[in-house]
Amino acid sequence: MEIAVFVKRVPMVGGKVVVTADGQDVDTRMSGFTVSPHEECAVEEAVQIVEREGGSVTVVTLGPPEAAEQLREMLALGAQQALLLETDGREWGPIATAAAIAGAVTRRADGGEAPYDLLLFGNESADTGGFQVGIRVAHALGLPVATGIKRLERTDGGLRAGREYRGVQESYDLPLPAVLSVKEGINLPRYPSLPGRLRAKRAKIGSYQPQWQAEGLRKVGLRVPQEARKRAEVLGTGTDAVPALVALLDELGVLP
């Protein structure tokens, strides 16, 4: 199966987010970058499918040249190809992003390469959390789409995708090609191996600059909301704390 996974370079933040002085960005001077956790699971899912039935995984990102770093991280996890849709510092909202991605998918098919059978997204990005790009891409390409997926099985000629909604298990059968956005929990992503990292380092990353387009959503500024102070409760100290701790673990349902 030919699978494309779409990832986004996002700041790696701690418990407290710091915004730059002009209020336009997250201060990343001392933080690193990563991809959204849902997307990491999407890559893992794609790699597992290809390990089972062959084909290849292409990771695609839209972002600045530095986003190549995230592509290499994903290559180290087992993706075979990478494509950078390089931006020029302008703000790319969900409409522009989806258009560029749809363009890239079409371009591949037009270029004579095997078209993608499956387009995998994370359910939402860790920074802007728009929940839109996957759906917009599916719409633009006229493909079926399911979101919030936490289970995926192969069926004859398609996929069965499952998710939970308010305690109800939902199941969707999709023909291929299809678009899915997955959520953390669908699998446990692997760590990169040393040989994987070295393969990724040597891999060639394709890139081109897609056309930007104006759209309705615009960033005015960023503000860190006032959060209620976190509270911690001391259950006890030493062995005296054991009963309370066991009760709590039981309540959380993590005890066998």
Add this chain to the structure above:
Amino acid sequence: MNDIPGRASAVIIGAGIVGNSLAFHLARLGWTDLVMVDKGPMPNPGGSTGHASNFIFPIEYSKMMMELTRDSTEQYKELGVLTESGGIEVARTPERMTELHRRCTQAKSWGIPAQVLSPEEIGKLVPYLDTSVILGGGYFPTVGVVDSLRAGTLMREQAQQLGALEVLSGAEVLGIDKSAGGRVSGVRTTRGDIATDVAAICCGVWSPRIAAMAGARIPLTPIVHQMISVGPIPLFADTAGEIEYPIVRDVDTNMYERQHGGDMEVGSYAHRPIIVAPGDIPSNEEAALSPTEMPFTSDDFDPQLEQALELMPELLGDERAGIRYAINGLISMTPDGHPALGETPEVPGLWSVAASWIKEGPGIGRAVAEWMSGVTPEIDIHEADISRFYGHQRTTAHVVARAREGFNKMYGIVHPAEQWESGRPLRLGPAYERERELGAVFIETAGWERPNWYASNENLLERYAGKLMERTGEWESRWWSPVINAEHLAMRDAAGLVDLSAFAVLDVTGPGALAAVQSAAVSQLDVAAGRVVYTSLLNEAGGFVGDLTVMRLGPRHFRVVTGGATGMTDLQWFAAHLPADGTAAVTDVTSAWTTLGLWGPRARDILASATDSDVSNAGFAFGTCQEIELGGATVLASRISYVGELGWELYAPIELGARIWDTLWAAGRPAGLVPVGIGVYGTTGRLEKGYRAYGAELEGEYTIVEAGMARPKVKAQDFVGKAAYLEQRAAPPAAVLCTLTVDDHTSASGELRYMLGGEPILSTAGERLTDALGRPSYVTSAGSGPSVGKHLLLAYLPPDRAVEGTALAVEYLGERYPVTVAVAGATPLFDPANDRIRC
């Protein structure tokens, strides 16, 4: 907010390995009402202790660091948190193989188990290592790993159990208050204020930021050390504890591989130096992992991955093993690589306990706790004294430049005369340009450029051919030249001119000046004005803390002259021993005076031809100083010598220094005057005379009596260390400082080899020598003695071996060379009666 103690005997800032061990040792020494504060949570508040790789190699380049590591290892062992795994430094190059021989020899000097192994032997210990990549290694069986967080917790809890310590976590320091007198008066935190007159900064990479709150500087910089953890490693699946296989230091690639349970940790000092300003470290809340576990920059590490794979292809190349953890870990680096310990010179009551690694933490905690308690630390930590830094060495530019330069040398092959390259030239004497024109080869001391020898003297090589003890070994030839020995002989034949601008010059003045210097120094300083006195400085335990000369210039005026390297600690020493009533002051006048040395049998003729002042033996006796007219300037001349020749140290206002140089040059050249470098002044001239040097022979572990420098009488007046000194004099010494000559330099390969210092002295049968106090005999200084035609070694020997004519051996690069005790005690080998000096 109100539950915090309002007052503390001392506030310990920082709950890493250093703060915890300091708290424990202070409590053990009887301190009560201690308060520890940390902005982070216990037991891992987020500093460098929390991400340390926690392994300890016993071998170090510096004796102090070795002793601190040894003490720390003992303490970890007592706490039950040490697992001995053994450790191997592997060599990929012949240079490194030689270096590992040197390190194993060094280990022998200090009694550390060590052994050079073949690739096959290493393969048996580390089955997953590709032995075809290496040439061999040095094996240190006592290498171990520790649980430093657990150790810190145990020490903190012991201090609490003693009822001596209260711990405040989540308390960020907002400020340090000072009294009107400038002493620490309190520490302000986010959980409230604590009144105290002692604050100890144990804050690792944050230390400069905290010190700055009180107006003090701790010259260190946070720098990144990259580390990854790879697992699960199938081979390690059955490991019961933390580690079963020896730690491997792949020193030629600046890396290490260390088992950590089911994972292999791979760390690197090979990547580009990544400096982070202390103010830029994220807070606990902002950090994704912890403040000192910065985001991993994988591009920097990729080349190291390849090298690691080369060494352990199957184990690390396993596709099932993943990089589970990867950080840019922050560690502290100082400009000279040593910790920054002691009361800050700027703020009384503010102590720096910073720039410590896991391997030194508990040792440093103990030593500083002793120091804070007024007890002489058992380990001589003067090389870590924070007061050692000059102003320029405290600047951010200097700290960063040296940290960058030092970072990639972490596993480097460090020569005993290793030179720094960054930030030079900096401090220049007035004759610098003239020296450059003479082809001076410069070495650095405390920022000063000092000629080591002069290329212009290469013409002397022919004259002294056959007497120059030329070296063919690359190692011994580094920062060395036969020209040094030629300069030495030319000085002994005629005269030499030595630039001594790097001397630190300190004036002690005021009505209480005599009392001040008397209490600070051993020798009798209540002498007539115009006398020059050589003296040691001792701590209360009777160990050396300094060694210098004092000129009495007037009833209330003493001029202290000391080496550039120790200038700032000596300044601090005299400042600390000024009378409390404010009747004396000490001033650093180094930048006002330049010093030129003129020595040799023709020195008097040369000086006499350039001055109208009386410089005859009758008019200007040895051990005196007086002002003379020279080159149209007034110069303070001091008739002493560190090279064993007739002559003077000439002190001139710095702006007249070039003029004085020219005057002596013009007067001296017809008489055979040559420029002479520090190679002669610091080594060859000194060793032929058996003159002891502070930091080499003279250190905290040895005594005046053992150094052979006890005078017939002890002055009646009190001085620091007197009681201990009197006790030392009452008992026979446990060791005697001797001068040894090397009898045969021929190595197995036929090449002549020359020791450089640090080598073990052995019996002719090859047994290590230790004295009754367990101190091993090793070479404290080594160098040519061109006038005696021998390579000379100084070493403390047990009294039964310290007998002239005794045959012994010295080990160098794994081979033994015969040596003979030439002098037991301080009598010079060259000109034993000192006729040449006193004529």
